[in-house]
Amino acid sequence: MTILLFIEQMLNGLQFGVMLFLMSAGLTLVFGVMGLINLAHGSLYMIGAFAAAAVAAATGSFVLALMASLAAAALAGALIELTIIRRLYDRDHLDQVLATFALILIFSEGTRWMFGSFPLFLDVPKVLSGPVTLPGGIQFPAYRLSIIVIGLLVAGGMFALINRTRVGIRIRAGEADREMIAALGVDIAKLYTFVFALGAALAGFAGALVGAIQSVQVGMGEPVLILAFVVIVIGGIGSIKGAFVGALLVGFTDTMGRILLPQIFALFLEPSSAVTVGSALASMLIYILMAGVLVFRPRGLYGVA
Amino acid sequence: MTRETWINVASLAVLLGVPLWALMADEPFIITLATRAAIFALAGVGLNLALGTGGLVSLGHAAFFGIGGYAMGILASHAQSYAPIMEAPFLIEGTKSMPVIWLVAMVTSALAALAIGVLSLRTSGVYFIMITLAFGQMVYYFAISWPAYGGEDGLSIYVRNGFPGLNTLVPIQFFGLCFVILCLVLLLMNAIHKSAFGLALSAARQNETRVLSVGLKPYHLRLVAFVISGAVTGLAGALFADLNRFVSPTMLSWQMSGEIIIFIIIGGVGRLFGPVIGAMIFILLEHTLGGLSEFWHVYLGALLLGIVLFAKGGLIGAFAGREKAHD
Numbered sequence: 001m002t003i004l005l006f007i008e009q010m011l012n013g014l015q016f017g018v019m020l021f022l023m024s025a026g027l028t029l030v031f032g033v034m035g036l037i038n039l040a041h042g043s044l045y046m047i048g049a050f051a052a053a054a055v056a057a058a059t060g061s062f063v064l065a066l067m068a069s070l071a072a073a074a075l076a077g078a079l080i081e082l083t084i085i086r087r088l089y090d091r092d093h094l095d096q097v098l099a100t101f102a103l104i105l106i107f108s109e110g111t112r113w114m115f116g117s118f119p120l121f122l123d124v125p126k127v128l129s130g131p132v133t134l135p136g137g138i139q140f141p142a143y144r145l146s147i148i149v150i151g152l153l154v155a156g157g158m159f160a161l162i163n164r165t166r167v168g169i170r171i172r173a174g175e176a177d178r179e180m181i182a183a184l185g186v187d188i189a190k191l192y193t194f195v196f197a198l199g200a201a202l203a204g205f206a207g208a209l210v211g212a213i214q215s216v217q218v219g220m221g222e223p224v225l226i227l228a229f230v231v232i233v234i235g236g237i238g239s240i241k242g243a244f245v246g247a248l249l250v251g252f253t254d255t256m257g258r259i260l261l262p263q264i265f266a267l268f269l270e271p272s273s274a275v276t277v278g279s280a281l282a283s284m285l286i287y288i289l290m291a292g293v294l295v296f297r298p299r300g301l302y303g304v305a
Numbered sequence: 306m307t308r309e310t311w312i313n314v315a316s317l318a319v320l321l322g323v324p325l326w327a328l329m330a331d332e333p334f335i336i337t338l339a340t341r342a343a344i345f346a347l348a349g350v351g352l353n354l355a356l357g358t359g360g361l362v363s364l365g366h367a368a369f370f371g372i373g374g375y376a377m378g379i380l381a382s383h384a385q386s387y388a389p390i391m392e393a394p395f396l397i398e399g400t401k402s403m404p405v406i407w408l409v410a411m412v413t414s415a416l417a418a419l420a421i422g423v424l425s426l427r428t429s430g431v432y433f434i435m436i437t438l439a440f441g442q443m444v445y446y447f448a449i450s451w452p453a454y455g456g457e458d459g460l461s462i463y464v465r466n467g468f469p470g471l472n473t474l475v476p477i478q479f480f481g482l483c484f485v486i487l488c489l490v491l492l493l494m495n496a497i498h499k500s501a502f503g504l505a506l507s508a509a510r511q512n513e514t515r516v517l518s519v520g521l522k523p524y525h526l527r528l529v530a531f532v533i534s535g536a537v538t539g540l541a542g543a544l545f546a547d548l549n550r551f552v553s554p555t556m557l558s559w560q561m562s563g564e565i566i567i568f569i570i571i572g573g574v575g576r577l578f579g580p581v582i583g584a585m586i587f588i589l590l591e592h593t594l595g596g597l598s599e600f601w602h603v604y605l606g607a608l609l610l611g612i613v614l615f616a617k618g619g620l621i622g623a624f625a626g627r628e629k630a631h632d
Contacts, residue, residue: 037431087614093431094362098570099613101563105606113600226442226559229435237431280450287443291424294436298427 004138009259010252015144017251018151022206023228024235024243025158026199032238033174033195034089039100040080041203041228042221043107048073048204049211049220050111053120062125066208073204074197081196086189104222112218119215122208147209154202155244162240171195175238230286234293236303245301250286257285309625313578317488320346320585324480336476337548342588343483344545349568349580350490351537356566357575358503359530360510362434364562365421365441369414369535371448371557373542376410378460378552385462403468403482406543414539415532417444422531426524438559445557459553466547473547483544487581490537495577497533506530538565567605570612573619582620 027041051072056065080103088096128143162168170191173181182188207221214220231250235242262278269277293301320343327335348370355361383390383399391397400406425436449457465473473479497503509516509523516523546552555561564587571586572579590608594601616623 031431037434084610084614091613093434094356094566094574095613095617097362097364097434098566099610101566102606102609102613105602105609109600109602109606113603222559226438230439233432233435233439276452280447283446283450284443287439290436290439294424294427298432300432 004136007136007138008140009255011138011140011148012144013252013255014248015148015151015251016255017248018148018155019206019210019247020224020227020231020251021155021244021247022151022202022209023224024231024247025155025240026202027225027228028232028235028238028240028243029171029195030199031232033171033178034192036085036089037093037096037100038085039097039225040103040107041199042223042225043104044073044077044200044203044221045207045224046111046218046221047076047107047207048201049122049207049216050115050120051204052208052211053122053216054115056122057120062123062212065122066205069204069208070201073207074201076204077200078193078197081193085196086192089192108218115218117218119217122211122216124212143212150209154205158202158240167191167194227286230290232300234290234300236297236300239300239302242300242302249289253289254282254286257282261285307625309576309578309621312582312621312625316578316582316585320581321484324477328477333476336480338588338592340476340480340483340548341545342585343480343487344541344548345565345568345584345587346581347483347487347490347544348538348541348565349572349584350487350494350577351534351539351541352565353534353569353575353577353580354494354497354537355527355531355534356569357579358498358510359506359527359534361426361527361531362566363425363437363531363534364434364559364566365437365439366535366538366565367557367559367561368421368441368444369418369538370542370545370561370565371444371552371554372414372417373410373539373544374546374552374556375448375454375460375542376413376539377406377466377543377546378462379454380406380409381462381466382454382460385464401464401466403466403473403547406466406547407540410539410543411536414542415536417539418532418535419528422528422535426527426531438562441557441559441562445554445559448554448557455553457554459551459555461551463550465550479548483548486540486544490540491577491581498577502526502529567609569619570609571619573621576619576621579619579621586620 023041023045026044027038030036030038030041048069052065052069055068056062059065084099084103088099091099124143128146130142131139132142132145134140162171170181170186173186174188174191174195178188206224210224211220227250231246232243233246234249235244235246258279261282262275265274265278297303320339324336324339327333327339348366351369352363352366355363355366379390380399381401384401385399389396389398421437421440425433425440428436448454454460465479467473468482471478471482473482498507505516505521506526509521509526513523516526542556545556568580568583568587570583572581572583590605591601594604598604612619
């Protein structure tokens with residue numbers, strides 16, 4: 001394998017990791033602050049993608065589509081937080097899993113009912129549709145590169161929000177001791193709605209960005225949701241930093257595993273079985289990584305013991 | 306007899322009565338539905354030991370359900386093509402005999418549960434939920450990317466496997482087989498609940514510190530429960546694959562794990578017959594609502610949401626009242 005191909009795949013891994021971070025950030029915040037496990041996070045990702053596809057089809061503008069994805073997912077997030085999710089904070093995890101699983105059923109079938117079973121398509125904007133040449137002569141799709149940039153900007157914004165702003169202080173205080181900050185006069189209910197809507201908006205945004213590479217369809221959120229779970233288990237639940245490190249680890253491991261493993265097995269197996277064994281193992285690699293992390297750190301890399 | 310016992314007896318009577326009625330009325334499809342209900346109930350009864358008694362919210366039990374299914378698929382497909390599974394170092398051939406298939410299904414899913422349990426049980430709470438889900442997905446993706454046994458398309462067999470003395474292709478006979486297995490497993494679970502092991506497992510759920518302080522090891526108790534639970538769900542998977550004469554990665558999907566939990570929730574968590582009633586209601590809903598609307602999962606979701614938010618004990622809880630407290 002040439003070094004150029006290697007770097008290109010590293011960039012693909014980075015792009016995947018950045019996407020996973022957008023998805024995991026909300027999930028880990030919601031768990032850290034409210035103690036809620038939210039399976040319906042994948043549905044918010046799907047809602048963002050569908051909103052973007054619908055607006056792009058109506059207006060032809062990709063920027064408007066992205067804004068629509070943020071707005072739609074944040075709105076849907078706020079709505080379910082106000083009506084259903086807030087009843088679940090005091091419940092045990094089983095209730096949370098079931099109620100949010102029920103929300104997935106409702107959202108998925110509701111979307112299927114509104115948009116039909118056929119996938120929608122969201123086109124990459126013309127400006128970004130071609131490849132760009134990076135230093136060293138690497139050809140890389142401009143759109144994927146902009147996803148990396150946008151994702152890193154959002155990640156930076158999240159760190160700034162959590163560590164530098166007043167809302168961030170409240171969020172961190174909420175993670176540490178929610179009774180205390182309620183006693184100090186912070187409207188905890190509003191804070192919770194805000195955090196949930198923020199996480200939802202990030203998930204919806206990720207859905208819209210990925211929707212332009214893949215197709216926009218019902219059920220697109222769940223595979224990503226499960227990867228996001230792997231990410232936050234690796235990173236440590238509740239830690240934004242952990243989510244970032246975990247997302248990049250999973251992104252790189254998955255992308256590189258799919259490329260490298262079949263080639264490694266080809267060194268000592270015949271070609272056809274090398275591809276079979278290699279790709280089967282590659283599809284399990286991130287879970288093996290997760291198991292490995294858990295053996296040494298059952299609370300994840302940055303989890304509080 | 307308590308009210309719960311009456312409900313339990315009634316649920317078994319309905320599960321047995323409906324297909325018998327269907328036999329008289331010549332409605333083989335209803336018998337198949339009842340068989341599905343019995344098999345789903347069995348899967349739920351398996352999970353209920355971990356989830357209800359042990360308090361282990363496993364969102365990855367579809368892995369065991371599917372492994373059981375694939376045990377059937379692999380053994381039977383080798384038997385029908387007369388190709389041995391393995392020749393060296395010793396010969397292993399496929400089989401069409403149900404008892405052998407069940408044994409293999411239970412052993413393989415128990416081993417899978419042991420491997421997953423050893424790692425997952427190091428954690429608890431929400432970590433446990435996510436990790437079992439992730440391991441379930443691992444098995445799912447493995448099944449999809451491994452082409453030898455159908456990959457994404459799954460594996461079908463031509464003729465249902467045989468059981469000595471029965472013609473399993475006759476719907477009522479196959480139903481009878483599944484029903485008897487369900488009853489036997491219910492008896493076994495009842496015995497486990499009353500045994501010292503069952504009480505200790507239940508105690509580990511209620512108060513881990515106390516269990517530790519009397520010298521019991523919650524980790525070991527939970528691991529044993531998880532393995533038994535996986536084996537029973539694997540047996541249900543083998544039966545389910547035999548019912549459809551087809552096994553595919555769908556059986557391993559995480560929606561399947563969610564559905565197995567739903568059976569338990571509708572009926573009542575930790576109740577012996579909770580999954581039996583839950584599975585019957587689920588099949589009833591699937592059949593009636595599925596006929597009314599293509600989008601019946603919306604109603605299922607709404608019902609589930611209602612049960613979780615407003616009726617915690619499930620149906621048995623609503624009719625039989627609170628469970629007797631042991632402490």
